[in-house]
Structures are given as C-alpha cells and as structure tokens.
Amino acid sequence: MIGLLHHILLRAAERAPEKTALRCNGQALSYGDWLRRSSALASALRAQGVQRGDRVGILLNKSLETPVAVYGIWMAGAAYVPLDPLAPVARLGFAVQDARVTHLVTHEPKRAAAATLAAAHGVTRVIGLAPGDDLSAEALRWADVPAGAAPAPKIALGPDDLAYVMYTSGSTGTPKGLMHTHASGLAYARLSAELYDVQSSDVLSNHSPLHFDMSTFDYFTGPLCGATTVIIPEPVTKFPASLSKLIQDERMTIWYSVTTALVQLVLRGALPQRDLSALRWILYGGEPYPPSALRELQALVPGARVSNVYGPAEVNQCTYYHVPALGAEVADDDSVPIGQIWAESEGLLLDPDDRETPPGEIGELVVRTPTMMRGYWNRPDLNARAFFSRRGRGQTEDVFYRTGDLMRVDAHGRLRFCGRKDRQIKTRGYRVELDEVESALALHPAVGEVAAYPTSDGEGSLLIGAAVIVRAGQSLNESELKTDVARRLPPYAVPNTIRFLADFPRTGTGKIDRRALAEQSATATQGAVEQTPTATWVGRVTQPEE
C-alpha cells in the first residue's frame, strides 16, 4: 500500500530491484541501489538531528544524487526544499532562511554557494562536502554516508505531512514557498500515471530541474510505474542538437518539458537526422504552443502523441488536452486549448465578485483537486487570498485554488486561456512576477523609477524588458544594472533589455503606462530607433545635478 511518497521507492525496489531506475551522464542506478543509497542518506540525516517536518535543502547540479536526496529526505521524515543551482546565492539565502533550512544536501561543484549559506544564512550541517576551513557547517562527504546502513528509520508520517517546499517568484518582491504534502504529491503521481498510461517499459526525460514542478513527473510518477528516468544534465538542455541525440540514444518514450525546449528542438535540434521512433508521447506545458510550430513538431515526430499540460505549480497539474493532428483548419493565430479538468477535480470560472460566469464568458479559473498545495509557507497574507471556499453539502467545505488565469469554455466544452489577472508572465517556461523584477531593479541606488514589461522573443515566448529613469545626479548603464540585478534574480528573470528614459508614458491618473512602454519597445526592435538615440532614448544617461 502506497500512502506516502517514499513508499513509491520501497515498492519499486521490492518489485524490481535490478531494474534500471535512473540514468545520468553515463551512470546508472537500479531501484535496489537507489533505495539503499536513500536509506543510508536518511540514516545520516537522522544522525545529524533531522526531525519529522524539518525542511532540508537540496543544492545539486542535476545528477543521480538528486533523486537519492529527494527520497532520503522523505525517509528521514523531512521535506525537501529544492534550490536552483544556477540562482544567485543571495536568492538561495532567502529561501534557506525563509524555510528555516539548517540541513543541506549538496556536492563539491556547489561548495562555494554552500559555504555562503552556512556562513550567512543559518545552514549548520551539510551532506556532500568534505569538511574544510572554508565551511562553517559540520560536513559529511557522500563517500562517508554509511553504506549498507540499517533500513530507514520508522517515523510516524501521515499524508498531510510536508513533502516539499518549492519557491516561485512573488509579486511582493520576494519569492514564496509552495507547501506540498505527501498526499498532494502522491495524488499527482497517481493521476498523471493513469492519464498518460506510464508503464515500466517507459523511459522518461527529466528535462526540468528539481526546483521546477515538472520534475515531479520524472521523480514521482516514473518510479510509481517502475519506469526508467533519464536525468538530462543542464548543459545538454542548452543545445537542442545534443538534446535530440540524447533522446535518440536513450530511446526515450515520454518527453515532458516546457514549450520553449520543444520549439528549440524543432528549430535547431537537427530532428530530421535523428531516429526518435521510440518516442510515444510528448507532453508540454508552461506556455502556449503556437499552432504553426506545433504542426512542425507533429510532422517531425509523427509517431508520438502530443498533449498540452496545464496547471500552476500550486496544483501541479489540473487539466489535460490531447492535441489532434493539426491540419490547415487550425489558423496560425488560433490557440491550442487548455482542455478539460482532469480526474477527481472540479474547475469553476469566477467573475471579480466570485460568482460563476455565464457560459462562454471569461472568468478566473479556480480549481479543487487532490494535487493542490496546502498553502504558502509562512505567508498568511497570501493564503488568505489564494483560495476560494464554497460550502459543500452536509458539513463539508470545498476549497479551490485561484489560478489567476483567465479562461473561457469554447463551443466544444474545452477551456481556453485568455490571459492573466495580474502581472505574472512566463518567459521561456519560467514563471516570473514582473513586480518582483521591478523591486529588484529599484534596489540599485541610482534607479529612480522603473517599469518592467513583456517583450516578444520572436519564437512564441516572452522575454523581459525594463525601462529606468535614473536619479538626478547619478549615472548608470545597462551592463552595470544587469550585473547588479543578477545578484538578486535568477538568470531568466534578469531583463533582456533595459532602456534608460528621461520620463515614462503615463496614464490619465499619472500611473506608469507599461503597455505603452512595451509597445514602444516592440517598435524600437523592429525599427532603427535604438541606433539613433533621441532626447528620451539614449543608451547611457547621465543627468546633470539640479
């Protein structure tokens, strides 16, 4: 009986101990060895003092140790906090302090960042590093995690215990931690396994990093079905032709990634030279897929079904849409439907007064699903606004998550995406609050006013643009400001272009007109405006003292 997430591994190792569970960079791990390594890690964590409900950080480049850490932390009774190995250490420090992480699982390539987290952010014990003078925390090398240790300690965990806390961009200027439980994680594994008919013969593509919710398909659903997961190293994900070669050589059967990765594979992946005949299902999510690009993908990989996956990380997934072969009848400027609410779940479209919208009209999607998070870590203010409650029959209460996504139901009963309620955007698969980008830019002492807005990347996704008014008497250029903000934001949230203006376009009430700024920016990219700076458009601004 599987009642907790780590039971997934216990059962898989019992059924098929010799089966290859994981592959990464030419290395492999069987289910039996995975369980042994995770159990040993759990014992080491308990010996270091980890208790039920503690949050343990994972700071690893993608490697076999990543899933070993996930299951080992659960077996120790704790929840994992995935830390982006490419994010600036100040941002990691925020998550570590916010979640009160004192134990960290890492490896030598991340030594410098781990040392900073120990010196300045409260980490006291580290697994995966040799002790050293540069490290204020007590350290245990991977090689010294006792092998063949006793079975994982028995801890009285229940389905409502915390399983992971995932940080995502927050509109108030700091990231927020989503709390998922064993129940919500397991519900996702079960529902996704059924929906996509995942079998033990399947080979899954772990394209997403651990701090991305899509990784739960590879690390929860895959082992639930006894499948093999191929962990794709970060550098490979940046080279579409290398990526397509790996899909071919590993004979991957189910692909799951953000839309951008697939768009890049079609554009630059040399797909006609690859044999992708093993691929039976392509899942994409995170952003709309332009129909013209999707048609190309279907033509290049004719043997694979394609499905659109939708769901904010707060619920992981909540709808499905199996894309039919897109013919010429689907216009290029049309959109692919979000589709249907998935099993055991309910969706409503609400107007601003929380009343259900009439059929066919646009409303905010709210969803009730067993995959829903418990709430945001330590943020009662956000939790008060994140949910919609409806009295059920009898003594029950139905709790829905407010997605912030505006949708309508089309003539075929399928949900269609119509935009956001707020200023959250997706940039090449990454979820970013533009308010957070503005807050980060505004921290530079020379920045007076700032506005961030989406710009097109020309391939169906968005990049971030920003405009800045420099304080009187100060000087600042694009490179200085980007370097500064890169210390606070992950690389994907750093604006791609920063313009320096003497003033902003304003609305009638004096607010910054960000829409006009975005339009100016689009015009500038097409024309030659930026090569011929005018009084308001200059690459570098030094304002005279007043």
Added chain:
Amino acid sequence: MSVKNTVREFITRDLLMDPAMALGDSDELLLSGLVDSLGAMRLVAHLETAYGIKVPAEDVLLEHFESIDAVAAYLGRRGID
C-alpha cells in the same frame, strides 16, 4: 586577434556584459550558468557572422561549445584559426 581571444571577448563583453572578467580557455561556459541557452545561440550566430560560415544545426552540439577551447577546436576543423 586569435580565435580564442575573439570568442572570449564576445562572451565576456557581449554575453556576460563583464569585459573585465577573467575567463579561462577551459572554463565551463554552461555548467556554471555563465551562458544560458539564449547566449549559446547568440554565440553561434556571432561566429557565423564573424567568420562567414554557416554552422549547421547538427554541429550545434555541447561538445563544440562547452568552453573557449572547444569553440576554437571546432572552428579549426572548419578551417578557421
């Protein structure tokens, strides 16, 4: 300027916007997060323009672009040194 220095200058000045950065010939450009996927594609586009070559999609592989050494070796095979 040598191929390696041309490539180094493009990466530090145009991609990383940090011309003063000391970037070694064998430094990993990707695992460190120095260059993201957009940057990798910009580097390819820059080499095509700078050296008047076409880099076919099947050549845009990690092993050709993981370091300055790797880029120089690839360009060398394309007859540029």
